[in-house]
Amino acid sequence: MSHAVVQRRVLDWAPAIAVFALGIAAWQGLVAAFHVQEFLLPKPSVIAQTFWDERGGLWDAGIYTFKEALGGFALGSGLGILFALLFAAYRPLGTAFMPFAVAANAIPIIAFAPIMNNWFGLLNIFSKMAIAAVLCFFPVLINTVRGLTSVDPRSIELMRSYAAGRGSVFRRVRIPASLPHLFAGLKIASVLSMIGAIVGEYFGGPINALGVTILNASAYTNFPLAWAGIVVASAFGILFYGSVALAERLTTSWDPSRRDFQTE
Amino acid sequence: MSATRPAVSIKSLSKSFKTGVTALTGIDLEVRPREFISLIGPSGCGKSTLLRIIGDLIEPSEGTVEVNGKPAHRARLDHDYGIVFQEAVLYDWRTVSKNIALPLELLKWSRDKRAARVRELLELVELEGFEDNHPWQLSGGMQQRVSIARALSFDPALLLMDEPFGALDEMTRERLNLELLRIWDASGSTIVFVTHSIPEAVFLSTRVVVMSARPGRIAGIVDVDLPQPRTGRTREEPRFFELVTQVRELLAAGGAEVT
Numbered sequence: 348m349s350h351a352v353v354q355r356r357v358l359d360w361a362p363a364i365a366v367f368a369l370g371i372a373a374w375q376g377l378v379a380a381f382h383v384q385e386f387l388l389p390k391p392s393v394i395a396q397t398f399w400d401e402r403g404g405l406w407d408a409g410i411y412t413f414k415e416a417l418g419g420f421a422l423g424s425g426l427g428i429l430f431a432l433l434f435a436a437y438r439p440l441g442t443a444f445m446p447f448a449v450a451a452n453a454i455p456i457i458a459f460a461p462i463m464n465n466w467f468g469l470l471n472i473f474s475k476m477a478i479a480a481v482l483c484f485f486p487v488l489i490n491t492v493r494g495l496t497s498v499d500p501r502s503i504e505l506m507r508s509y510a511a512g513r514g515s516v517f518r519r520v521r522i523p524a525s526l527p528h529l530f531a532g533l534k535i536a537s538v539l540s541m542i543g544a545i546v547g548e549y550f551g552g553p554i555n556a557l558g559v560t561i562l563n564a565s566a567y568t569n570f571p572l573a574w575a576g577i578v579v580a581s582a583f584g585i586l587f588y589g590s591v592a593l594a595e596r597l598t599t600s601w602d603p604s605r606r607d608f609q610t611e
Numbered sequence: 612m613s614a615t616r617p618a619v620s621i622k623s624l625s626k627s628f629k630t631g632v633t634a635l636t637g638i639d640l641e642v643r644p645r646e647f648i649s650l651i652g653p654s655g656c657g658k659s660t661l662l663r664i665i666g667d668l669i670e671p672s673e674g675t676v677e678v679n680g681k682p683a684h685r686a687r688l689d690h691d692y693g694i695v696f697q698e699a700v701l702y703d704w705r706t707v708s709k710n711i712a713l714p715l716e717l718l719k720w721s722r723d724k725r726a727a728r729v730r731e732l733l734e735l736v737e738l739e740g741f742e743d744n745h746p747w748q749l750s751g752g753m754q755q756r757v758s759i760a761r762a763l764s765f766d767p768a769l770l771l772m773d774e775p776f777g778a779l780d781e782m783t784r785e786r787l788n789l790e791l792l793r794i795w796d797a798s799g800s801t802i803v804f805v806t807h808s809i810p811e812a813v814f815l816s817t818r819v820v821v822m823s824a825r826p827g828r829i830a831g832i833v834d835v836d837l838p839q840p841r842t843g844r845t846r847e848e849p850r851f852f853e854l855v856t857q858v859r860e861l862l863a864a865g866g867a868e869v870t
Contacts, residue, residue: 504696511717603745
């Protein structure tokens with residue numbers, strides 16, 4: 348990246364950074380000015396202090412919960428992609444099953460969290476992975492099927508004119524054309540996997556999990572610690588989403604609808 | 612290989628769709644090797660359908676189609692033709708070079724052979740220097756040239772073109788017409804070209820096949836006896852205008868509204 352590009356990037360982000368700083372300052376100022384009680388809303392400075400004092404425990408809890416989210420994301424998205432390929436390759440199967448997938452996607456699946464805890468055991472890491480996986484599965488499946496099947500019919504006609512086989516059409520046309528849709532699904536899934544893991548932990552889990560830490564801190568009116576836990580959860584969520592977005596940028600830089608792939 | 616074997620031979624062909632629409636009926640046509648044939652007719656006369664039947668992308672309801680002396684299906688599997696659509700239909704995730712090389716990949720050419728052939732084609736369609744660009748970085752005319760290079764990449768005996776310049780502005784279109792004739796001459800292929808521009812059909816072709824509206828039939832065939840090679844001047848010759856008039860009258864007689 349040239350110096351000019353770096354400078355432009357910094358300028359692009361300047362307004363957002365300013366809004367963030369002003370928001371934190373306003374929070375701090377208003378809580379102090381109106382003497383808001385700590386159990387209602389702690390000052391950012393108090394949350395930061397708590398975060399620093401408890402950093403070891405919070406980091407471990409964050410990593411543990413992120414592992415659950417990552418495992419669920421990998422499992423759910425992997426199965427979603429696999430089924431999407433199956434449904435796109437054998438259309439009758441897709442026609443039979445896709446309406447249920449679309450319907451399932453509209454259900455608040457997170458309500459199944461206690462059932463998963465019951466099936467796999469409260470303290471078993473797999474119970475939270477299963478919740479996250481079920482949450483990730485449907486959006487990835489639906490988006491990928493859409494990407495694989497909504498290919499320009501003339502692209503397929505062209506491949507037929509070259510006597511290309513089905514496998515070749517999938518590999519050379521359908522799969523690359525589906526990547527922008529797939530990533531839209533994966534980005535949704537990355538956020539859902541963190542939500543799934545934490546909400547799963549609210550229904551019970553090991554003491555060193557982030558959701559349990561937040562829940563217990565609230566129960567003992569240690570709200571600065573609860574808030575610090577929320578900050579950690581947010582940081583992991585944003586980082587995860589950001590990594591998927593980065594992977595998208597690297598693999599679909601050709602996508603004309605993205606346009607951040609400009610020639611100098 | 613006999614010199615007299617037709618490039619395309621269509622016998623008593625008809626096509627009806629499931630919707631009950633009869634798109635084509637009683638089509639008989641022979642295209643000789645090295646000919647440049649235009650199919651012209653009003654919208655919905657089935658000219659694009661006929662082109663797709665020749666390419667075995669659609670099945671006829673009745674009749675037979677042979678390409679290079681074999682059934683159309685066999686000819687498609689043998690890569691006997693290349694096709695160009697109205698839109699360039701390039702793959703966004705492939706660079707210009709890789710779009711052109713796609714048929715060669717399917718034919719399992721080695722990397723070196725592909726690269727050498729792509730260089731030749733880039734020169735042929737005058738796109739040197741754009742090999743690493745992505746399709747959306749090119750103008751419509753340049754995209755269509757990539758599409759033509761791709762269709763020619765494996766040196767097919769027959770080139771099928773479905774209104775390839777229909778979406779381009781008039782100036783680009785006239786330039787690409789001349790370029791296409793140069794490519795036709797250099798590649799030695801036979802071309803079947805669908806258009807609804809009368810001047811374009813007359814300018815490019817050795818014969819113009821005039822079709823009538825639903826159901827599509829051949830209303831007449833006009834031999835274009837303009838001298839080869841055609842140049843920018845060809846469009847100004849009196850004979851050019853006579854032939855344009857002849858095609859227009861055939862279209863009108865076939866029921867087309869000609870303005």
